Structure formats: C-alpha cells, structure tokens
Amino acid sequence: xxxxxxxxxxxxxxEGEDVSMNCTSSSIFxxxxxxxxxxxxxxxxLIALYKAGELTSNGRLTAxxxxxxxxxxxNISASIPSDVGIYFCAGQHLGGNQFxxxxxxxxxxxx
Amino acid sequence: xxxxxxxxxxxIKTRGQHVTLRCSPISGHKSVSWYQQVLxxxxxxxxxxxxxxxxxxxxxxxRFSARQFPNYSSExxxxxxxxxxxxxxxCASSLVVLSSPLHFGNGTRLTVT
Numbered sequence: 712x713x714x715x716x717x718x719x720x721x722x723x724x725x726e727g728e729d730v731s732m733n734c735t736s737s738s739i740f741x742x743x744x745x746x747x748x749x750x751x752x753x754x755x756x757l758i759a760l761y762k763a764g765e766l767t768s769n770g771r772l773t774a775x776x777x778x779x780x781x782x783x784x785x786n787i788s789a790s791i792p793s794d795v796g797i798y799f800c801a802g803q804h805l806g807g808n809q810f811x812x813x814x815x816x817x818x819x820x821x822x
Numbered sequence: 823x824x825x826x827x828x829x830x831x832x833x834i835k836t837r838g839q840h841v842t843l844r845c846s847p848i849s850g851h852k853s854v855s856w857y858q859q860v861l862x863x864x865x866x867x868x869x870x871x872x873x874x875x876x877x878x879x880x881x882x883x884x885r886f887s888a889r890q891f892p893n894y895s896s897e898x899x900x901x902x903x904x905x906x907x908x909x910x911x912x913c914a915s916s917l918v919v920l921s922s923p924l925h926f927g928n929g930t931r932l933t934v935t
Binding site for chain 1: 826855857862863864865866867870877878880912914919920921923924925926927928929
C-alpha cells in the first residue's frame, strides 16, 4: 500500500524552540491532513490542506501543502510542554476514499 | 456537540472468538471509516461507509466486516480472532467521502490472547 514517510522519527527539544517536521509520499495527493495523538487517545485533527502551495495556520501551528503535491510540512512555533505527542500526516488521492497515514513524528518538549 | 464515540474502550478476547465494535459519528456526519492502529504505527484503513453503503475497503481479510445503520452509527465485526488482530481500532466520521477531514474517536483497545 501507499507509504508516507515522516521525518524526523523523533525530536527532543527545549521548551520555547520552534519545531519543523515533514511528510513525503511517492504519489500525488489531493488533500493533506495533520493530526496529533496523545497516549491512549485517538488522533486529533490539527490542520487540513486542499491546494498545492496552501499555507494554513492554527494558533502556533502552520502547515503547508507542498507544490509538488507529494509532500507536506508542519511547523510549531515556541513549543510548550503540552505539544508533547505523536504527530501524523495523512493524504488522500484525488477521488480516493481512504486516507494514508504517515509513520509519525514523536515530539518531546523538555521544560 | 458530542464527538465520535466508540464502545467498548477496552476488550480482551481469546483466539478464535468474535468481536463487535461500535461507533457513533458526529451529528450531521454521514460517513464513517474504520482504521486499525498497531502500536508504533500510523492508522491503517479498513472500511469506509457512506449513507449505509460500503465505499471502500482496505487490505484486510474477509474476517473483517462492517455495516452502517440508518442513524449513521456503525459496527465493525471481526471473526476468528488472531493474536495479530490486537490493536487500537479507530472510528472516524466525516461529512462526506471526498476531501473531508476525518474526526476520530478515542478507539477501542482490543487485546487477543
């Protein structure tokens, strides 16, 4: 099946630092989603992207739909302890009915 | 408004048994999808239903089946459980099928012994 590669696999950062992570695929997607998952809970939707080049913000989070349509990026500014968790990207093909999920980026924020 | 609700939250079953998981979507959402998440991995697509019809099926054996009811709630059934079926089963609802963000419940943690 379709594989989405996320990098980095894990990050350890100091509180207040900015974070950047990305997601790449071997095929073109029409929709990109970014999620955060805490232990024992389901993924929570952070940002949805629908057009190549689109840049969308949600508070301290900013995500971009790559112009090649094969990648997407998530940035978190001024990280805080509650940003700890696993971040997943997900993509859907044009006309597709399923979302393909990435391998996840685990974020640890050191106070 | 209530989010996606799933029941039960945890379940322990023995190999060979059958299990039924339930999901209620967000009010107004007509599509329900099921995903399996194995520890350390991203969710994997199992089924999608829209207006009570199956719209998509992932690469899972026929032991997995699902249905959607007139009130848009859904059930996922797994027969002849295997140890490898142990996972977090996530239900997600969306307004429609295409380009519609998924909103997940907190999942059912299934352990097969």
